[in-house]
Amino acid sequence: MDFAPSEEQRAIFDLAREFGAEHIAPHARTWEAEGTIPRTLWPELGALGFGGLYVRESSGGSGLSRLDATLVFEALSMACPSVAAFLSIHNMCAKMIDAFGSEEMRARVLPEALSMQTVLSYCLTEPGSGSDAAALKTRAVRGAEGWALTGTKAFISGGGYSDAYVVMARSGAAGPKGISAFLVEDGRPGLSFGGLEDKMGWRAQPTRQVQFDNCAIPAANLLGEEGHGFRYAMAGLDGGRLNIAACSLGAAQAALDATLSYMGERQAFGQSLDRFQALQFRLADMEIELQAARIFLRQAAWKLDRGATDATRFCAMAKAFVTETGSKVADACLQLHGGYGYLADYGIEKIVRDLRVHQILEGTNEIMRLIVARQLLEARG
Ligand SMILES: Cc1cc2nc3c(=O)[nH]c(=O)nc-3n(C[C@H](O)[C@H](O)[C@H](O)COP(=O)(O)OP(=O)(O)OC[C@H]3O[C@@H](n4cnc5c(N)ncnc54)[C@H](O)[C@@H]3O)c2cc1C
16 A cells, blocks of 8 residues: 555646646636636646546546546645636546547547637536436437427536536436436527526636527437436546545645644734644644545545445545535634634635535535445445
């Protein structure tokens, strides 16, 4: 067993961290205020190979392992978790197209998606179904020319902003096996968007409903096989959960780093905050918790890379543990900044707001516990 990152892994982390520090962190607050991320950022990330981190090299991707990819998200989140998480969603979609798309679809969609000339969004959730995603109602009807989609997707990150949407819709009977996945490019007739959602965090990335009104797409836009869409959507989620956990980890680490500096500067009762042993112990607790979270996340990623039979359970456990630890640490950092932690200028309150949603999406942390408990009970027999 080897816990040390390889030289290549260190280089990947450093590359992402340096890019984030130079090209994302200085603008993160402005992008949050504007509610959008400039389109010009994405091709820069694409040029680093971050548009298809675990897309196969034979398809033009970077062919990295899941573990390597978590290093990228951890490092970028130190600059802005909202930007990093958006990149994770794009990568999840690109991987779905690589893994399940036809050769024709891969050739048509991937080159621009991997260079991030185009960005992709993932459309599973609906107004009436979130955790119970297999209950989705958006219909896909096959016609002579292709498919027509009708329905509404809710909470779509990049809705009205992205160039194409990977959409799970019902082409058959009730239940998961009646669901297929489709690619819907922006501009298709019958595709429209709801208003911009006003959110607690992740404010830099636009979230909107994505609406389909008899939206016509060609037959070639069916992703993979009919009736397999739910399986494809779930296949993307194990890795997505690791990425989101990595985003919590990186941002919480950035909050801890900032807190360490702040406590050396801020004076109270004639000494700097870092002289109070009660506060030193809180720093130690945060360090212990983040290190435990980091090891747990890497182990889950390692299992996913090896196709371990318990990988899904470990991804779920890591997602719940790391996102909750990240939020707890970020909140403690805010407290240690006193009133200044509550002010936007110090950057901590944004981290607290951005990380909160990581306990809700890519499967809520209750659903993560459901996955873990179900498997424990099954194993007990
Ligand atoms: C900012 C943001 C961005 C998002 N981006 C996307 C996106 O890009 N694409 C996309 O498809 N979706 C996206 N989502 C949707 C997200 O995945 C869902 O919100 C999430 O899956 C939860 O679904 P829900 O909101 O319908 O909550 P519900 O499913 O209604 O759950 C409500 C509560 O009940 C709990 N609960 C539900 N069922 C059970 C159960 N069986 N046992 C125990 N507890 C249960 C939940 O954990 C939760 O606490 C996004 C959401 C947000 C907030």
